[in-house]
Amino acid sequence: MNSSIKEIQDEIIDEFSILGDDKESTIFYIMELGGKLPEFPEKDRVEENIIKGCQSKVWLTTKEENDQVHFLADSNTDITKGLISLLIRVLSGRKPKEILDADLYFIDKIGMGNIIGSQRSNGLAAMIKQMKLYALAYQTKQNA
Amino acid sequence: MMSLNVEKIRAEFPVLHQEVNGKPLVYFDNAATTQKPKSVIDALGNYYKLDNSNIHRGAHTLADRATRYFEDTRTALKAFINAKEDSEIIFTKGTTESINLVASTFGRKFLKQGDEILISTMEHHANIVPWQMLCEESGAVLKVIPIDESGEIIFEEFEKLLSEKTKILAIVHASNALGTINPVKEMIQAAKKQGAKVLLDGAQSTSHLHIDVQELDCDFLCFSAHKLFGPTGLGVLYGKRELLEVMPPYQGGGEMIKEVSFDKTTYNEIPFKFEAGTPNIADVIAFKKAIEFINTLGKDAIKQHEDALLDYAVNALSEIKGFIPVGTARDKVSVVSFNINGMHPFDVGVMLDANGIAVRTGHHCTQPLMQRFGLEGTVRASFSVYNTQTEIDQMVSSVIKIAKIKNK
Numbered sequence: 001m002n003s004s005i006k007e008i009q010d011e012i013i014d015e016f017s018i019l020g021d022d023k024e025s026t027i028f029y030i031m032e033l034g035g036k037l038p039e040f041p042e043k044d045r046v047e048e049n050i051i052k053g054c055q056s057k058v059w060l061t062t063k064e065e066n067d068q069v070h071f072l073a074d075s076n077t078d079i080t081k082g083l084i085s086l087l088i089r090v091l092s093g094r095k096p097k098e099i100l101d102a103d104l105y106f107i108d109k110i111g112m113g114n115i116i117g118s119q120r121s122n123g124l125a126a127m128i129k130q131m132k133l134y135a136l137a138y139q140t141k142q143n144a
Numbered sequence: 145m146m147s148l149n150v151e152k153i154r155a156e157f158p159v160l161h162q163e164v165n166g167k168p169l170v171y172f173d174n175a176a177t178t179q180k181p182k183s184v185i186d187a188l189g190n191y192y193k194l195d196n197s198n199i200h201r202g203a204h205t206l207a208d209r210a211t212r213y214f215e216d217t218r219t220a221l222k223a224f225i226n227a228k229e230d231s232e233i234i235f236t237k238g239t240t241e242s243i244n245l246v247a248s249t250f251g252r253k254f255l256k257q258g259d260e261i262l263i264s265t266m267e268h269h270a271n272i273v274p275w276q277m278l279c280e281e282s283g284a285v286l287k288v289i290p291i292d293e294s295g296e297i298i299f300e301e302f303e304k305l306l307s308e309k310t311k312i313l314a315i316v317h318a319s320n321a322l323g324t325i326n327p328v329k330e331m332i333q334a335a336k337k338q339g340a341k342v343l344l345d346g347a348q349s350t351s352h353l354h355i356d357v358q359e360l361d362c363d364f365l366c367f368s369a370h371k372l373f374g375p376t377g378l379g380v381l382y383g384k385r386e387l388l389e390v391m392p393p394y395q396g397g398g399e400m401i402k403e404v405s406f407d408k409t410t411y412n413e414i415p416f417k418f419e420a421g422t423p424n425i426a427d428v429i430a431f432k433k434a435i436e437f438i439n440t441l442g443k444d445a446i447k448q449h450e451d452a453l454l455d456y457a458v459n460a461l462s463e464i465k466g467f468i469p470v471g472t473a474r475d476k477v478s479v480v481s482f483n484i485n486g487m488h489p490f491d492v493g494v495m496l497d498a499n500g501i502a503v504r505t506g507h508h509c510t511q512p513l514m515q516r517f518g519l520e521g522t523v524r525a526s527f528s529v530y531n532t533q534t535e536i537d538q539m540v541s542s543v544i545k546i547a548k549i550k551n552k
Contacts, residue, residue: 023165023498031491031549056490076520077488116494 009106016110034081040074099135156181167500175526187430217432226356238379239347240270242366247274249391257283259311264289295322295471310340317349321508322471323479374434375427395420450478466551478527486550499542
């Protein structure tokens with residue numbers, strides 16, 4: 001059995017707590033996480049996969065396997081890539097309902113707003129919204 | 145020339161004395177807005193504590209005092225840019241509104257189908273969009289002067305674009321994104337030969353360079369108080385009297401009228417014709433302290449200090465592997481625009497901020513300029529009179545650390 005959304009979030013909170021208040025090491029860590037995202041296919045780097053509302057470019061695609069939603073994403077900035085890698089770690093490979101019900105408390109707990117500033121926080125909210133929209137679409141299809 | 149006592153100057157700026165993310169604040173976002181000296185901050189408070197009153201028609205002592213202080217700033221500004229008379233100084237919300245005012249009044253009245261408006265590739269959006277709007281409405285055509293790789297205007301191309309169709313040349317004096325100082329005197333002369341009117345966007349130049357509107361012979365000059373150590377939300381439009389007089393009003397309301405009846409309204413004299421409604425009294429009064437601050441130091445001394453910082457920064461940054469300068473014009477104000485090989489400017493900006501260093505990142509409201517260089521944006525450090533070499537050392541050591549991530 002995979003870890004639950006809650007367990008993964010708590011794991012992330014633990015990791016970030018080790019970094020403490022040092023903003024620089026936190027940012028380096030986020031960028032490092034972004035570097036570990038799987039390669040994003042060049043053919044998917046197209047306008048319709050861009051998430052609206054992000055200041056930097058973020059591409060997001062999904063596929064469904066065994067009733068689970070899998071996300072793949074990329075960004076032109078390393079910090080944003082790191083942020084979306086956290087969301088993918090929490091939400092990818094879940095059932096649509098789990099994604100829709102997810103309360104993503106880890107974002108506040110790790111002090112993301114202070115780290116990335118208000119403009120990127122809006123971008124992060126746009127990413128979450130888009131991921132939930134995909135989940136809703138799959139759920140509707142599964143229930144059809 | 146006396147060199148400046150920077151420590152003493154810094155003591156006048158309360159905001160500089162703080163830590164950001166556990167590091168001493170290094171404020172290098174001066175092209176976006178400068179910090180304010182105590183004299184300006186105190187003047188704002190004192191106005192509300194002692195003098196607050198509506199100006200120009202009050203029959204009481206406070207109103208008279210507020211009016212006097214308000215008009216004193218106009219006189220100080222007249223001297224600051226060497227206008228012929230006080231009434232050529234109009235208060236606006238900022239450079240953007242000043243440009244919009246000219247486009248909506250002068251532009252609407254005098255431009256027609258087929259006329260041409262000339263701007264450059266390095267204009268701020270505020271000196272592009274109002275003209276595009278005017279072109280849509282009037283059928284005039286927008287022409288753009290190209291620039292070279294270093295970020296300088298290609299003068300021969302500019303001359304080729306000038307013709308008797310050119311009705312307005314709207315040109316930035318110093319580029320906010322690159323720092324390039326344009327040869328505006330020569331450009332104005334060339335434009336005048338064709339009978340064009342010239343609007344100078346002085347948002348970035350007024351804090352660094354001597355400006356003499358009579359010597360330059362520009363028809364309009366636009367600038368903002370907040371980039372000149374003054375309050376936000378306040379700007380200036382200088383215009384030659386003969387033009388301001390024939391331009392229709394910008395907005396209707398109080399202050400701008402001579403007489404109102406339901407049959408006909410007559411308009412006030414300049415500058416009041418363009419200052420409808422209760423103006424930004426407190427900020428105008430405080431702005432005078434900012435002008436005094438600059439005058440006391442002297443623009444030559446300010447420029448010398450900033451030039452030294454610019455040279456020092458460019459030399460140090462150029463040693464860093466992965467440093468890519470953007471804009472290497474021969475004549476520049478104290479702006480360093482750059483990228484780090486393999487990195488997005490946003491990421492560089494966030495990491496500098498983690499080290500207490502405030503810079504601007506992005507397209508700097510000059511998207512066509514960024515497109516010219518094939519860039520999404522840059523990191524921009526811009527220096528002011530209170531900055532020091534030690535602060536530049538701090539930035540350089542942070543940039544070294546950041547650049548190493550992708551440039552081993």
